[in-house]
Amino acid sequence: MTGWVTDSTIGRRRRSALLGRVDPATVGPSIALVVMFAVFSILSPYFLTRNNLTNVLMQSAPLLILATGQTYALLMGGLDLSQGSIISLVSVVTAGVLLRHGIVLGAVAGLGTGFVISLVNGLLIGRARIQPFIVTLGTLYMVAGAAMVYSGGSSIFGLPKPDVDYFFWFGGGFIGPIPVPTLIAIALIAIAHVILTRTRFGRHVYAVGGSETVAVMSGVDVGRVKILIYIVSGGYASIAGFLMSGRVISGQPLLGAGDILLQSIGAVIIGGTSVFGGQGGVLRTVLGVLVVAFMVNGLNLLAIDTFAQQVIVGAIIILSVWVNSLRRRRM
């Protein structure tokens, strides 16, 4: 039988709960990260150098942003398969408009396009009530195709100065010792975290993911919540696309066509967010991304080829879900 929460313990508990409550799901990935750091720094003299760490942070910034957005979709029990295609389309539209009209209009057009696609995803899922998997599988194809159509299938190079320098600054510049994309990623993670933990919308995301029926019966406007969720996941993908595009100072119609989408979903899962929705969070995802990013980096330094890396990353995804399910069963 469980005990009473007496008055004297309430204050203490509340304070400790709000400030120092350790999310038990983060323990596994944290240990994995520490072990990886230890092993790789022993095996490779380059691993713990400032150059290498900066490099990893710079390279993982787009994935951090992408996976943070993806976390919202998974938290409501859905997923966003169109993120990769959004990256590609944002890239070519930004570069195409930048070519003639400069960086400001380029950014507005590129990010605006990404926003519109996100809104369409959201409306189809939240208002037309079609399964997220189906909707985003459809937009994955449509948006990937649109990127090819817009660019004629080829990369858009030769962006004018000085705009191209600003463009690059976002994707590959530095403020002091810290890469700009990393700073942007940190800001976006912080915003996503605060929205999720400190706003009504954030709580509703968890409620819809925990039980859509209960959310409806509690007066939550579930349709609106879903629309906003897909605006976040698609909007974050758009920003990631903008940064990636700036880093290569060009528009690439296949920029998001690789396995970055699967890495995004994988990182959220490795972080410990439940694919059934309702449980998880952005900070878990950050850990998940770091595990993937440092694992890939370490294996690269050890000269293990990319195909073997894929085997390892896949195994980590399954292992982390398994460990999480064991932990949940114990509870």
Place this chain on the structure above:
Amino acid sequence: MTGAVGHWSTDDKQARILQVLGLCKTFPGVVALDNVDFELRRGEVHALLGANGAGKSTLIKIIAGLYQADAGEIRINGRHVAIRDTQTAKDLGICVIYQDLALAPNLSVAENLFLGRELLTPLGLIDWRRTKAKAQRLLDRVGADIATEAMVSNLSIARRQLVEIAKALGVDAKLLILDEPTASLSRGEAEKLFALVRRLAQSGVGIVYVSHRLEEIAPLVDRVTVLRDGKSVGTYPVKQLDREKIVALITGHERIWAQPGGKRETALGEPLLELRHLGRNEEFHDISLTLRRGEILVLTGLVGAGRTELLETVFGVRIADTGEIHVGGRPVTLSSPRDAIRSGIALIPEDRRRQGLAVVMPVFENITLASLARFVHRGVLRLGQELQHAHRMLKALAIKTSSPFRPAGSLSGGNQQKLVVAKWLSTSADIFLLDEPTQGVDVGAKEEIYRLIRDIAASGKGVLVVSSDLEEVLEIGHRILAIHQGRIVEEFVNRDLEPSRLMDAITHGRAV
């Protein structure tokens, strides 16, 4: 072995198909079965009666291998058996026909009859000719005029039930358990089912018959076992019982007579909720009622009488076809729960794990889910205030949990129910709809929930309760409306009300 049942001598071991001895089962916070004995003879129709939560379904589920007993023994034909899973039960010839029938709707009747034991040709393909012929023979045995290739989804409930029984015969069932088989049948359909049940019993099958409809019992069954609060209150030949005696056994008569109704402590205020001729296709018709401030109005009737549907309509989950809903004297259109909540209506649903609580979410987040706006300042949730409120509610309602951060699903049934009440007490709702508020709740927590309901009414809110638990109805209701087949048939003021009058109104649609 034919002839009239009830002539078996008790020492005829062969005659006892099933013997249950000292069965115990505890769920977290609830004692579902407490040292229950039960026996079934060959060729007997044996009624298993009891109020909701008395332990009937737990007993059935243990016999069917769905649950494992904590203690006790089960004997089949005098031999001790361990029913580890549903397959073991099937191998022993035990078949249960549940209220929500277990047929695959997208398959044909013949396919369903042989599902999992398909008849094959020597090549390993399905032998359709043999399947159809055998299926036809099974359907003939239950007297069903159904085509073997008919899709199950196109069949009425009554016909699906016949298919289920045919399926049980197909696996040579020795022991057939029927759980509320007539709940959704018309009178004519029910009569046909009774004839079939008698025929099956005569052919030597033992039948356990679970029903709330007492008028079915006397003509159909041989013996009656009554469960109350997880204990068996005895097994009687049906001839020794009359309706009053059965009702007394089910409800525990001493309590009802000790506490006659008329507990109207608060003066009633203005009307809060008014339903005028509300109707929705086949579910309920011409429902008119008025709920006043300070009142506990109870709507009681059998399962399937349209009670839950009515509450869900008032809460905007379903839309009425006809009639009007008035809140605070003004007509309102409720097309979603959001509309209803805005009108000050709260629904505490029967299926609380599916509709009432997000079980993976922490306790405190469940408490504030419907009232989050209260805790938002400049767009930001004040977690401190939210937790403070949650602690206040936990204390006020005596909800037992080790921490407000525990997932709501980890609480016991009674505490989960109180949590749902806490959620709605956190809102400004003043019309409380409660659907079977103490189902699956242990006896101690029941009392607390009753007190809570009285407190809600005493604070000037209106409470509309739906309940099929007679004891509960008489315990809490100021006024009682009996609903039968979707219509209100009788209104009672709960003062010196005899349970049998209520029972008659519910089961026959009239008071005697």
